[in-house]
Amino acid sequence: MSKPPLIGDLFPLDRALRGIRERFADVVIDADRTSLRERTVVVPAERLAEVAGALTQDWGASLLTLFGLDERGSAGRFRIHVMFSMAPEDAFITLVAAVPETAPAYKAVTTTVHAAHWLEREMQDLLGVTPVGHPDPAPLVAHDGWPRGMHPQRRDFAVPDGISWPPRFSFHRVEGEGVFEIPVGPIHAGIIEPGHFRFSTVGEAVIKLDVKLGWKYRGLEELGEGQHWTRGLEIAERICGTCAFSHALAYCQAAEELAGATVPPRARALRSMAAELERVYNHVTDMAGILNDTAWVVGAAEMMRVKEIVQQLIDGLFGHRFLRGVCVPGGVQRDLDDTQELWLRRVLGDVRAAVEQTRHAMLNNAAVMDRLVGTGVLPLEVVRDLGVTGVAARASGSTRDGRKDHAYAFYRDLDFGVVTRNGGDVLARYELRADEIHESLNLIDQMIQRLPGGPIAQHLGQLPNDKWGFGLVESPRGLLSHWLRADERGDISDWRVRSASHAAWPAVALAVPGNIVPDFPLINKSFNLCYACTDK
Amino acid sequence: MWEMIQRSLQRGVLAGREATPVPAGITPAPRAESGEIEVMGDALRVEVQRLFRGSLKLRHLDAGSCNGCESELQALLNPFYDLQRFGIDIVASPRHADGLLVTGPVTRHLEEAVLRTDAATPRPRLVIAVGDCACDGGFCRDSFAVHKGASALLDVAVRVPGCPPRPAEILRALLMAIGHESVRVAAGVSAPGMPTP
Numbered sequence A: 001m002s003k004p005p006l007i008g009d010l011f012p013l014d015r016a017l018r019g020i021r022e023r024f025a026d027v028v029i030d031a032d033r034t035s036l037r038e039r040t041v042v043v044p045a046e047r048l049a050e051v052a053g054a055l056t057q058d059w060g061a062s063l064l065t066l067f068g069l070d071e072r073g074s075a076g077r078f079r080i081h082v083m084f085s086m087a088p089e090d091a092f093i094t095l096v097a098a099v100p101e102t103a104p105a106y107k108a109v110t111t112t113v114h115a116a117h118w119l120e121r122e123m124q125d126l127l128g129v130t131p132v133g134h135p136d137p138a139p140l141v142a143h144d145g146w147p148r149g150m151h152p153q154r155r156d157f158a159v160p161d162g163i164s165w166p167p168r169f170s171f172h173r174v175e176g177e178g179v180f181e182i183p184v185g186p187i188h189a190g191i192i193e194p195g196h197f198r199f200s201t202v203g204e205a206v207i208k209l210d211v212k213l214g215w216k217y218r219g220l221e222e223l224g225e226g227q228h229w230t231r232g233l234e235i236a237e238r239i240c241g242t243c244a245f246s247h248a249l250a251y252c253q254a255a256e257e258l259a260g261a262t263v264p265p266r267a268r269a270l271r272s273m274a275a276e277l278e279r280v281y282n283h284v285t286d287m288a289g290i291l292n293d294t295a296w297v298v299g300a301a302e303m304m305r306v307k308e309i310v311q312q313l314i315d316g317l318f319g320h321r322f323l324r325g326v327c328v329p330g331g332v333q334r335d336l337d338d339t340q341e342l343w344l345r346r347v348l349g350d351v352r353a354a355v356e357q358t359r360h361a362m363l364n365n366a367a368v369m370d371r372l373v374g375t376g377v378l379p380l381e382v383v384r385d386l387g388v389t390g391v392a393a394r395a396s397g398s399t400r401d402g403r404k405d406h407a408y409a410f411y412r413d414l415d416f417g418v419v420t421r422n423g424g425d426v427l428a429r430y431e432l433r434a435d436e437i438h439e440s441l442n443l444i445d446q447m448i449q450r451l452p453g454g455p456i457a458q459h460l461g462q463l464p465n466d467k468w469g470f471g472l473v474e475s476p477r478g479l480l481s482h483w484l485r486a487d488e489r490g491d492i493s494d495w496r497v498r499s500a501s502h503a504a505w506p507a508v509a510l511a512v513p514g515n516i517v518p519d520f521p522l523i524n525k526s527f528n529l530c531y532a533c534t535d536k
Numbered sequence B: 001m002w003e004m005i006q007r008s009l010q011r012g013v014l015a016g017r018e019a020t021p022v023p024a025g026i027t028p029a030p031r032a033e034s035g036e037i038e039v040m041g042d043a044l045r046v047e048v049q050r051l052f053r054g055s056l057k058l059r060h061l062d063a064g065s066c067n068g069c070e071s072e073l074q075a076l077l078n079p080f081y082d083l084q085r086f087g088i089d090i091v092a093s094p095r096h097a098d099g100l101l102v103t104g105p106v107t108r109h110l111e112e113a114v115l116r117t118d119a120a121t122p123r124p125r126l127v128i129a130v131g132d133c134a135c136d137g138g139f140c141r142d143s144f145a146v147h148k149g150a151s152a153l154l155d156v157a158v159r160v161p162g163c164p165p166r167p168a169e170i171l172r173a174l175l176m177a178i179g180h181e182s183v184r185v186a187a188g189v190s191a192p193g194m195p196t197p
Helices: A012-023 A045-058 A114-127 A220-224 A229-236 A244-259 A265-293 A297-318 A338-363 A366-372 A380-386 A426-450 A500-511 A517-527 B002-011 B042-052 B068-075 B108-119 B132-136 B167-177
Strands: A028-034 A038-042 A062-071 A077-085 A092-100 A105-107 A130-132 A179-184 A196-202 A205-212 A468-475 A478-486 A492-498 B056-062 B088-090 B099-103 B126-130 B158-160
Touching (some): A045 A062, A045 A105, A062 A478, A077 A114, A077 A478, A092 A105, A114 A130, A114 A500, A196 A517, A205 A517, A229 A492, A244 A265, A244 A478, A297 A338, A297 B002, A297 B068, A338 A426, A338 B002, A366 A426, A380 A500, A426 A517, A478 A500, B056 B068, B068 B099, B068 B167, B099 B132, B126 B167, B132 B158, B158 B167
Parallel strands (some): A038 A092, A105 A130, B099 B126, B126 B158
Antiparallel strands (some): A196 A205, A468 A478, A478 A492
């Protein structure tokens, strides 16, 4: 891979670190964790928002994740991690701040970096650390019926007996003559996930959308704590059904970084291949969903046909329709032989043709196009401000792609471009998916031609407890990360997951106002965010 | 669009066919075994057959699943499985439904929504648990935030295990429930393991 572009005479990471040293003299640069690509900067909690703001506004960093850890037992404090990508350089900066046990509060990062919005609300619910000055501090995961003081990510959390959690919560109200509120969900008509949407409308036009999620909160990060990494993998693959492989991959990368394991080249290539197959079937599903919501049944049925073809192919090659059980820490569990590769190429050739024929027919269908063009526009400024990644970001002109910015698996060895569109509407998101399917199929072709020989897995030893591991993957829906730390027995002590959907949900609420109510399902489908991996 | 319709006419009826048959000479990857489908006892089964007469309208109820079971339920409506040809369909309201297809372990947050959806379904109604989570809580049954499956709140008549169960398995369970299997006639081409009307 080529070197990242110099800014003046410095690479982005060095420029940001120098900037922090110069501007924030009281901030310590931690030397404990100086891996080649991740630097840790310890910051006083009250300066966290200020440093984070300077990083994003002046030195080109973009927020990846923010979470808190309970270290009251060992150090009498809570610890907050704010992690940034320094793309286009493959480097990360982590801001670390200590919040005292006695006064668990700090100045909200959201005040300077809006992308931290939902992350800080989630941390407030689960860990009980208050981001002071947060513009919208309402509970996110917790519904108002939660017992007071219940924070599942605290180590001394005890499950209250026989609790009932009635879902009561407040909304942002729009008042005025002719304003109506339309409550929708959590249970929806059709085969879809639960979420509550509160529309404030005037006539047919939506003027405000409030999204209330958290219905599927299963406590998965907490469930994994204290468990061996094999059990963690089982949970990781089930955080989200349709991004199962991406979650497994990010989890495995975190465990491998922690254990210092090197993945053999053949396993890296098979991982990229599986990841692209996952992208293909997800994109085809989303295209079917968009066409179905415009009531163009012919196109929707055709895309559902293609999805089944891809999933049965995946099933035949890897033994599971959602690619579970393929990725393990240290490598993969399934190998391909020459005849299987030929079969793969032949079937995917048909897939490519069907996607293109359907797009062609769609572009020539005035009734469908009337629904797609100019609907649900997401401006690039919102994408940047809220840290949206994936299809939703690239359809609005963003060039962020984890496969390029922080190449993992086999992507460093492959030729591909980042596909973008500029419309930011439903049509752009549809067409971007079709374009990305072509790119994915090209990648799979390249991997078949260049598949290295050798073993497909390396033994993973015990996880050490003196550092942490981080895995970042460009899932079909965007950047997805897993962060892992182990205890002295080598079991998981802390586990934090952030999915692409978590970052993009707040953007959906901004893409809808100005559109009419009947277009909401269509706009929502064009993002097709996952509820399960947002709620966890 | 006419070309698309032409191609699908040339392709013929896909229902009951395999989407991607494994070619000769290729060994498919080993698959995990899934558990046994459990259907209510004979007496109730006769009653269900008498009441619903081979026609079943179901409401999907996501009680906290990972979205995998949803994906497979959606697949039942694709041209290969084509659920409607068996007289079974998914409806938009519990008030129109003969039964509920429950997925997920039932999270605490969805407790009330699940009970209210069930209350809105006219009696008699059939509760079908789809997937390991709905059957017994599955992989997350030890979490404090969930119940151990749909039977914690509802009377479950049919259990379809699997993580997630394949569409053909869900289809077979539904047909067993309404007694289709006993009256089915082999007609047309059929993929191995795929029920025919």
